[in-house]
């Protein structure tokens with residue numbers, strides 16, 4: 385089966401939207417320090433681009449949770465594979481995710497960050513697939529709403545491939 389990638393969001397569109405998100409976040413958090421938590425590996429490209437567009441003091445940390453593995457369906461079970469290095473007490477936490485699908489990952493992470501004493505916790509996702517939502521979770525900042533298709537690029541993979549594409553695409557099998 386031949387595999388090809390169809391462009392859904394171009395590099396220019398994605399970068400322009402991230403710039404806007406950075407400006408909005410800088411305004412909303414004016415006068416505060418913001419603690420960005422990047423959910424590995426998918427959100428890493430997005431977080432770097434976003435952090436560069438935020439013009440208030442930023443600190444960053446990384447967490448890795450279980451995802452789909454080699455499949456395109458969520459197991460629904462969330463496990464911490466790599467934990468944070470910094471404490472969260474009193475911090476203004478912004479969780480940076482690549483995509484909200486069923487919402488289970490973010491729901492779990494929100495609860496966890498609050499339990500750990502963050503002053504407040506907000507969510508920022510580059511992509512949102514609202515049709516797939518199973519739990520009531522909504523990002524405070526969303527880059528793009530997309531249809532229910534499996535996407536790759538800009539950090540998102542299919543069996544660990546395609547993360548390095550500078551755009552968002554849909555994998556098609558001919």
Ligand code: 5GP
Pocket residue numbers: 426451452458481482483484485486487488489490533534535536540541542
């Ligand atoms: P949720 O817990 O919201 O169902 O799943 C979120 C995670 O599933 C994302 O962080 C991402 O790792 C993975 N995911 C969901 N949809 C897609 C998709 O279309 N493409 C890729 N590559 N990963 C996805």
